[in-house]
Amino acid sequence: MGAVFQFWGEKLSFLRKVEKIAEDIKTMRVRGAARIARTAVEGLIITAEESEAKNEEEYLKDLKISSKILVSARPTAVSLPNGIRYVMKRVLKAYRDGAKLEELREETIRVGREFIQNSFKAIEKIGEIGARRIRDGDVILTHCNSSAALSVIITAHRQGKKITVYATETRPRFQGHITVERLVREGIDVRLIVDSAVNYYMDGVDKVIVGADAVASNGAVVNKIGTSLIAASAYLSGVNFFVAAETYKFSPETTAGRLIEIEQRDPTEVVDREFLKKNKGVKVLNPAFDVTPPQHIDLIITERGIIPPQAAIIILTEVFGWFVEEEDMY
Amino acid sequence: MGAVFQFWGEKLSFLRKVEKIAEDIKTMRVRGAARIARTAVEGLIITAEESEAKNEEEYLKDLKISSKILVSARPTAVSLPNGIRYVMKRVLKAYRDGAKLEELREETIRVGREFIQNSFKAIEKIGEIGARRIRDGDVILTHCNSSAALSVIITAHRQGKKITVYATETRPRFQGHITVERLVREGIDVRLIVDSAVNYYMDGVDKVIVGADAVASNGAVVNKIGTSLIAASAYLSGVNFFVAAETYKFSPETTAGRLIEIEQRDPTEVVDREFLKKNKGVKVLNPAFDVTPPQHIDLIITERGIIPPQAAIIILTEVFGWFVEEEDMY
């Protein structure tokens, strides 16, 4: 990014701040899908406040530079470009509708704050909407430790519904233990099982609720390894499978054919070094996520409402703009 | 059993030995489906050799007493009554066909040794038959640590076929580690994965091969927890699912409606006591096995040939006698 700075010189002080933000995202000082998206949008608000552009066109150029810097900070994060696109789509529309420089600044700030606001309330809103689908007496199975999924369960519980939860331990990192702690604290009846006991208990389950790391344009859900296996089991047992996901988890890239890459994590999460030394030649594969196909998902609960997975593309279209035209947003 | 001894008195020295065997089975000094069955059949051979019966009827009475003692040593073991029934069915038939006392003794010993012999060779035979189904280049997924399943894989490997194996770690007791060690020692290309990564890799798998703790009369297979989940994944991906099982694993009880009971094991296999103390109220459920329905199983490889699961009842009929008539065997 250095080259750009040399070129734009001293005047562009906002760029310094935006680059600082990008740095924080790149080095993972800022983490978590929601925080990353909000922080990036802050970068656009700063641009709006500090850009010294003289006319609308210069202003948009500044915004696009900031966008590019921010998006490239972590190209694989799904929420980051969504935050940027949310703002840019609306600002570009205002420009096309004839808004003047100051109006564009105001719109940028207004829309940016709206996004941040929505993001903060998303988990709560998902809890509220999702809890309406939970009945008194429901037995729910969850996997890993998802704020959105837990928000649904805990909201229903606080509404006085009696809930029983099966929580998987979630190998290799046992995030299920955190889920158990959280639910026990709420006073919810929770049962811990190993991941592979899912099918054994599925017949007695009413609903599976999990979170998402990303939702593809065709409604496929990327989530913690094991999710697609649980979905297969639920599908064959006729059990409803719900995903709780904030809209900024929806991946516009996938409409353009790009696949969400699945990270391979360190073998030592699975076995100790001793084992590796002793069993020369064994490969320990440790994928972080898998992909659940839309056919195995009944509903996706977002902060904007409940949709069938095949309507994921509507979220992408309505909230973040249409298909492959995105290119010119940054 | 004491009462029986007082009644029968000194002469019945064989009963002492049979009771000793039963004791060894009960206290698990003798373990493993195959060993239990062979040891029980030894009990019948001893009865044949040492019974002081004066005529055919007395001899059968002695045999039935031994049978009862042996079978009740561990009522839930599937292989035990199978061993007994294998011998009794043939001896009773010889009796009905008019065999005399000495012929009955000889038949008991001959058939008993045949059973023991078959049992010793069963794993090897399964390896030989099953390996014919493995092609050069096959990618095989296995779960837990089954001698029968490994026999198929290793035999194919020794025939010069290039095999790649995915082995699940098999929570909570990590039997997959033993599988890995065994396969690495053979020089087979093996990849260890957590149980919940099964669906992620299923698309690249050619065959799943697992063992069995028991095979029900309708072809359902009882095996290590997680097996039915893997079968669900294989089914939905169109991957062949094979079970390798000795015929003495087939459960005649299930034809009479009795279910195979699934053992719940200790929570501390799953979490440590610390966790339980900290999270008061959490239930840790730890079922040892689950049941894979016949619809998700393509073939069962036995030492007597390959059958579709729906033909399990033929094994029960042909090898161990027909349906509910078993009652009068012991």
Next chain:
Amino acid sequence: MGAVFQFWGEKLSFLRKVEKIAEDIKTMRVRGAARIARTAVEGLIITAEESEAKNEEEYLKDLKISSKILVSARPTAVSLPNGIRYVMKRVLKAYRDGAKLEELREETIRVGREFIQNSFKAIEKIGEIGARRIRDGDVILTHCNSSAALSVIITAHRQGKKITVYATETRPRFQGHITVERLVREGIDVRLIVDSAVNYYMDGVDKVIVGADAVASNGAVVNKIGTSLIAASAYLSGVNFFVAAETYKFSPETTAGRLIEIEQRDPTEVVDREFLKKNKGVKVLNPAFDVTPPQHIDLIITERGIIPPQAAIIILTEVFGWFVEEEDMY
């Protein structure tokens, strides 16, 4: 509602009329999804004509009061809020686009009449669109007595196509008898069967066509008890399953997570009192509707075109406004 009236005083004469309309809906003097929606929209037209608001904001307040009164007259009716939302969405947009008081009044009246007009023609339009999918010689199965479904069948028949219809008797109230009468009058070849004979005849059926009481945001269809059972049979036999439903049957509430409640009707529709007295303790359950999942539905025929069930949310988005933002419409 009394408190509101005291507060607003004499001037608000339109409220009297609106409340009268709400009363008629509440007491079921006005019945039927279509009539309820049209009558409620009349209430908004009256508000537009008689509101004494001095400016745009006052006018919108009046409209929202009327909306609230009308919608709360029968909270479970799906068509009622749809009628209100259809008008309010467009009036609010006009307001945001800068329309003045008189223009808002006119828009309210124009859009209100458009809705009423569309509603009147919806059944006919569905008949016309749906009939294009019927081929000469088709064998159609229908359940209960749906105007929309019959419109498709009769329109196709009048176009000269030879149609054979299986009509279920539809226990417990035998609405199938009315269907038979209607079709016999049209000269259509009709066969009456008991509800449980559906699967027996399904192999010879080309299409199932039923109506809907409500369509959820994920494309699930609420209709007369038995519909989901017929859909299961059609699904397994590879027979097309069509739903004919006016767009005001689409339930926006379900996008916000609310479920459509299934009414339990009186046991005496199923058995006589004699039976109940004689069989003390028996529970007679008599649900009025069931829910057919979108996976078992091929197409939904609306007066605005044919959609796959997963696109139900497009109807809700395009026709009645987007997701959970609805709150501020009334």
Next chain:
Amino acid sequence: MGAVFQFWGEKLSFLRKVEKIAEDIKTMRVRGAARIARTAVEGLIITAEESEAKNEEEYLKDLKISSKILVSARPTAVSLPNGIRYVMKRVLKAYRDGAKLEELREETIRVGREFIQNSFKAIEKIGEIGARRIRDGDVILTHCNSSAALSVIITAHRQGKKITVYATETRPRFQGHITVERLVREGIDVRLIVDSAVNYYMDGVDKVIVGADAVASNGAVVNKIGTSLIAASAYLSGVNFFVAAETYKFSPETTAGRLIEIEQRDPTEVVDREFLKKNKGVKVLNPAFDVTPPQHIDLIITERGIIPPQAAIIILTEVFGWFVEEEDMY
């Protein structure tokens, strides 16, 4: 049959009695699958007791004449030829094994009585075997009014298991009312529903248990109209579907390609004459049975044990003789 009598003359007094029995079956003085089979076998016992045959061949000729008369009394009854074949198969085997005239008589009588005895105990035995599959707390759905299915339910209930039963009313003849009465008398918690509410409640059902009018060689089950529809619903919801059927309900004819014919009953069971007069041209179709395919059946509970439907042919082979060779039995 008259011609035969003239030919055989006075001596063949047993034929008179056999013909009388055949007459009783034909005119339905003897009804019900079990009673018909037992009565026909009585005819063979009478033949054994009264035949004046001088040698084995003459005796077999007499038996075959009786068999032919009995079987042709009601060619569509499944149990009738099964009874005959049960006896004849064993007598013919004895003949081939060298049995003499008196031994053949004795064998006929012994085997005949065995069949009758088994038949009397079959329902009870099915109850005992089937009840082992019922768990405490099970919710069971049943259709029509089957002694065998009710035997399973009531036996489980008497064993102290808490059972809840959904009983369908079973149009058009409401046999479900008899089921309700029977279960209420036993003190079982029973819920009556219309036939088409089956899918609505299926999610809360643990097992479906129905009877059978006939079981085909491929495991397909012929039973009261509506059974196959319930099976479709159970299949799609992952609910176990059990059939309780005595072995004499298994149809050997279907191995030879013959189909079981489905009776069409009188329209006035469905509607009154008034309706028919008013709606000229309507066809009221009233099939008595439908056919449930083996893929939708989990287990068949017989008095000889539990089998998967694909093993139906084993019952036919083992109990009633092999495939198409039946021709020469009568």
Next chain:
Amino acid sequence: MGAVFQFWGEKLSFLRKVEKIAEDIKTMRVRGAARIARTAVEGLIITAEESEAKNEEEYLKDLKISSKILVSARPTAVSLPNGIRYVMKRVLKAYRDGAKLEELREETIRVGREFIQNSFKAIEKIGEIGARRIRDGDVILTHCNSSAALSVIITAHRQGKKITVYATETRPRFQGHITVERLVREGIDVRLIVDSAVNYYMDGVDKVIVGADAVASNGAVVNKIGTSLIAASAYLSGVNFFVAAETYKFSPETTAGRLIEIEQRDPTEVVDREFLKKNKGVKVLNPAFDVTPPQHIDLIITERGIIPPQAAIIILTEVFGWFVEEEDMY
């Protein structure tokens, strides 16, 4: 059309040209979905350039006349009305937004050229988007000879990915031979098989990619005979099935209930006349296309992005306007 000309007289010289274009389409001098659509849109551009309309209303009348002439030139071509609707929708919107006569002309020309431009680049764009879904080492099966499908394969190949292709010969006209020639020329590893060998090789296939002649509003795909059979095979083997289709192949007519008609081609494509003469009475049926249901399609790759088939209606809504309101566009 003659009557129209007489009525409009000399002044309407643009109509001559438009009619000439229509004639070229009708007589198939202009062929191919893309060329037909582009040529028809040229007709609208000519109308814009040469219409002598005096005001906006007259101008729209002229445009609608041209539209009607062009669309009726080949009523079954899917792309033709799409081209017309693409332009008309935007021009009508401009008119409603208050555009003046000259602005309307300009908009017509601008939008028309945009459509033509997009059409030219569609195949290339589909290749680029689709290739992102192809992995190194993928085995792809294709059917017939589709530019869009081949664009995906060849683009991926040129990106350096190793691709193996199974190409079906595609009876009766062997278009698979052209596909083979094209791929061999590119240096791609290609295997030719008869159409019926598809299932034999399906297990080793990673993705099926085919083109489309038309995409219905519910996501069903009309394509070369055999496509739906391949999709059935892929579906049952768990192999991804992709369709590559330009957006102008999406059929708006099907939202209005109209079916896409399947052409029956000449028998002599299948057998020679000799055969027909020799086998009097044989019917040789030769349908050109079949219909693949959306349930068997994973993704549709368009030049505007990738969608699940159920979202086909979004393309129709967003790109070509909403549902049945289309009537008044021409």
Next chain:
Amino acid sequence: MGAVFQFWGEKLSFLRKVEKIAEDIKTMRVRGAARIARTAVEGLIITAEESEAKNEEEYLKDLKISSKILVSARPTAVSLPNGIRYVMKRVLKAYRDGAKLEELREETIRVGREFIQNSFKAIEKIGEIGARRIRDGDVILTHCNSSAALSVIITAHRQGKKITVYATETRPRFQGHITVERLVREGIDVRLIVDSAVNYYMDGVDKVIVGADAVASNGAVVNKIGTSLIAASAYLSGVNFFVAAETYKFSPETTAGRLIEIEQRDPTEVVDREFLKKNKGVKVLNPAFDVTPPQHIDLIITERGIIPPQAAIIILTEVFGWFVEEEDMY
């Protein structure tokens, strides 16, 4: 084989004849599954007639030598070992039951002739049994040119049932043309289609009937390439899929794990040499058969009755002996 002859010397003239028969089979002077099996059994009859054995043991040794020579003549033919096993199983049983030398000879000849007789009548018998499953008005689809399948169709037609047949052309060798000729000659209404049009017409088909080259022990059917694809289509459309196969087509080898090998035929059956020369590098794959899994087969029609595919192993058990014990038969 020369070495054997030197060892046994002049006396063993029967071996000359047996070796001559083996030679005829090896060089394909004797072809066709049925003829091969009958000819091989002739070899055993000759052995019985001409063996100069002095006692039972010598005689069996002679029989086993003949068996070995015959079976190794064409190791991949399924019917050949079946014929041998049919005879040997019964002769060995007679020996175990105490039959003397002359009785063994007679039994060999009797059973051998029985097998030959059955084989001659098998096609006719299959026609008779299968035709009972055909209803008046049935639309049947068949593939390739199978005597057994045509026997069913033609028998039904001759019984006066109106049958319509879809015949696939069956690339690459167009055996469907022979089928058409045969059916036209019978006066049956026949429609010829290309192989890939199968799914297009499947909805209007009542039954698919095909032949078999081999039936595996799990009921999988090896038949002309394309069969498994048609079965997939039938399965998804809910159309019955019947296989007509003589019992000597059942493959006992597959119970022992051996797979039936699929022959790859010459590329020039698919394309001409010109094409291959022009498209250097293209591989033309031409497998002769594929394998239809038992899940997609409803019934197998044999000359001994109708079975579900899962009961194939019963045919192997009952007719040709049990599982892997076959080794000692020759």
